[in-house]
Amino acid sequence: MDRIFLDNAATTPLDPEVLTAMTEVMAATYGNPSSIHAEGRKARSLIEAARKTVANALNCSIGEIFFTSGGTEANNMALKNAVRDLGVTRIVSSPLEHHCVLHSLDAIAATGAARIEMVAIDEKGHVDLNDLRRRVEETDEKTLVSLMHSNNEIGNLLPLQEVADLCAEYDVLFHCDTVQTMGYFPIDLDRTRVGFLSGSAHKFYGPKGVGFVYINSENIVKPYLDGGAQERNMRGGTENIYGIVGLAKALEKAVAEREAWASHLTDIKRYMMERLRATYPEVNFNGDPERSHYKVLSVSFPESPKGDLLLMNLDLAGISASGGSACSSGIDVGSHVVGHLHPDSKRHTIRFSFGHHNTREQVDYVVERLGGML
Ligand SMILES: Cc1ncc(COP(=O)(O)O)c(C=O)c1O
Incomplete structure (x- = not known):
C-alpha cells in the first residue's frame, strides 16, 4: 500500500490544478509587479486578481487583504500592529493558541506595551464564554481578543459569530486565527465583525510560504515590513507572485x-x-x-x-x-x-x-x- x-x-499536498496555475505564471510572468511597463503590469494584474478572489471568498473589500509569507506572519502582524498602532494595552487570549500567537504575545508582554490575560478553558478544551464575557465587560481599557477559530491540535471550534458579536457589543477588537478553517468553513465578513483574520495557503492545498492577513478597514495600521510601497505600503518587498496566484487558485477551489x-x-x-x-x-x-x-x-x-x-x-x-x-x-x-x-x-x-x-x-x-x- x-x-x-x-x-x-x-x-x-499541492493540488495539481494549483500547481499548473503556478507553473504557468513561473514560466511566463517574470515582471516585477511594481514596474510600470507591460511585464510589470501583467504581474500586478495577477496579484490584484488574486486579492479579489480572496476578498470575494470572505465577502470583504480588496483593500482589506494583505498577502504575507504565511499564517505565522499574518498573526504576528495582526497582534503587533494592534498594539503598536491602535492603542491596545490589554490582550485576552487562550493558552491553547498556536505558538505563533503565544510567542507573539510573549514578545508583546516583554516590551511592556500591553498585558496579556488568558481566558478560562473548560474540561473539553472550549473557551469559557462566560469568563470571556466577564473579561470584555470589566474595563474600558483598549482590549483585543485573540482566539483561534479551530484548534490545530484537538480541532475544537470557537463559536465565531458569538465571539464576534460579543466583541462588537463591547467595542473590543477581535483577532481570529483562522489558519485551520480558511477554505473549510464559510466566513462572511459582512455579517461577522472581525478586526483581523489570518490564512495560510498550504493548509488548503496551496503552496507553502504564502498567506494573508485580513485587516478591517476601520483599523488604520502602519507598515509591518518597511521597504517599498508593496501591499499598499504595509509590507515592503517584491511580491511572491507564484505563491499568491497559487493561494488564490487553492482558495477558489476550496470554496467551490x-x-x-x-x-x-x-x-x-x-x-x-x-x-x-x-x-x-x-x-x-x-x-x-x-x-x-x-x-x-x-x-x-x-x-x-x-x-x-x-x-x-x-x-x-x-x-x-x-x-x-x-x-x-x-x-x-x-x-x-x-x-x-x-x-x-x-x-x-x-x-x-x-x-x-x-x-x-x-x-x-x-x-x-x-x-x-x-
Ligand atoms: C492555527 C495555526 N495558526 C498558524 C499557523 C502557522 O501558519 P504557517 O505555517 O503558514 O506559518 C498554523 C500552522 O501550523 C496553524 O495551525
Missing part, C-alpha cells in the same frame, strides 16, 4: 468544493472514531470531537511501554500522523494543548488529520496496524 498521509492539519469535501472528511473522521472505539475500547479522544473541525481527530491511547514509539512505528508502517502539531525543530516535544487539558496524564496522543484523498480503506488499514503498536 502507498503511504497514508494523515497529517493534513500540518500541511496539505467545500460541501463535497466537508461531507467526505466528516465521514472519514466519524468512521475512524467508530472503528477505533469498536477495536480498542480503552482509546478516547482529546478535546470535543463533536464540536470540532471535521479534519482533525486527536486520539488518546492508554499508557504503555511502546507508547513513546507509536508515532515512529506508524511512520515505519507507512502512516504519517503527528504527536501534536508539526514542530519546527522536528522533535516531538508533546503538545501544550493536550498538556494543558490533561496535565498529569501519561497517555499518548496521536493527531490524525484528514484530507480529501483519504479513504475508509486507509482508515481500516491504520486501525488494524495500530494493534501491534499499543
Whole structure:
C-alpha cells in the first residue's frame, strides 16, 4: 500500500490544478509587479486578481487583504500592529493558541506595551464564554481578543459569530486565527465583525510560504515590513507572485468544493472514531470531537511501554500522523494543548488529520496496524 498521509492539519499536498496555475505564471510572468511597463503590469494584474478572489471568498473589500509569507506572519502582524498602532494595552487570549500567537504575545508582554490575560478553558478544551464575557465587560481599557477559530491540535471550534458579536457589543477588537478553517468553513465578513483574520495557503492545498492577513478597514495600521510601497505600503518587498496566484487558485477551489469535501472528511473522521472505539475500547479522544473541525481527530491511547514509539512505528508502517502539531525543530516535544487539558496524564496522543484523498480503506488499514503498536 502507498503511504497514508494523515497529517493534513500540518500541511496539505499541492493540488495539481494549483500547481499548473503556478507553473504557468513561473514560466511566463517574470515582471516585477511594481514596474510600470507591460511585464510589470501583467504581474500586478495577477496579484490584484488574486486579492479579489480572496476578498470575494470572505465577502470583504480588496483593500482589506494583505498577502504575507504565511499564517505565522499574518498573526504576528495582526497582534503587533494592534498594539503598536491602535492603542491596545490589554490582550485576552487562550493558552491553547498556536505558538505563533503565544510567542507573539510573549514578545508583546516583554516590551511592556500591553498585558496579556488568558481566558478560562473548560474540561473539553472550549473557551469559557462566560469568563470571556466577564473579561470584555470589566474595563474600558483598549482590549483585543485573540482566539483561534479551530484548534490545530484537538480541532475544537470557537463559536465565531458569538465571539464576534460579543466583541462588537463591547467595542473590543477581535483577532481570529483562522489558519485551520480558511477554505473549510464559510466566513462572511459582512455579517461577522472581525478586526483581523489570518490564512495560510498550504493548509488548503496551496503552496507553502504564502498567506494573508485580513485587516478591517476601520483599523488604520502602519507598515509591518518597511521597504517599498508593496501591499499598499504595509509590507515592503517584491511580491511572491507564484505563491499568491497559487493561494488564490487553492482558495477558489476550496470554496467551490467545500460541501463535497466537508461531507467526505466528516465521514472519514466519524468512521475512524467508530472503528477505533469498536477495536480498542480503552482509546478516547482529546478535546470535543463533536464540536470540532471535521479534519482533525486527536486520539488518546492508554499508557504503555511502546507508547513513546507509536508515532515512529506508524511512520515505519507507512502512516504519517503527528504527536501534536508539526514542530519546527522536528522533535516531538508533546503538545501544550493536550498538556494543558490533561496535565498529569501519561497517555499518548496521536493527531490524525484528514484530507480529501483519504479513504475508509486507509482508515481500516491504520486501525488494524495500530494493534501491534499499543
Ligand atoms: C492555527 C495555526 N495558526 C498558524 C499557523 C502557522 O501558519 P504557517 O505555517 O503558514 O506559518 C498554523 C500552522 O501550523 C496553524 O495551525
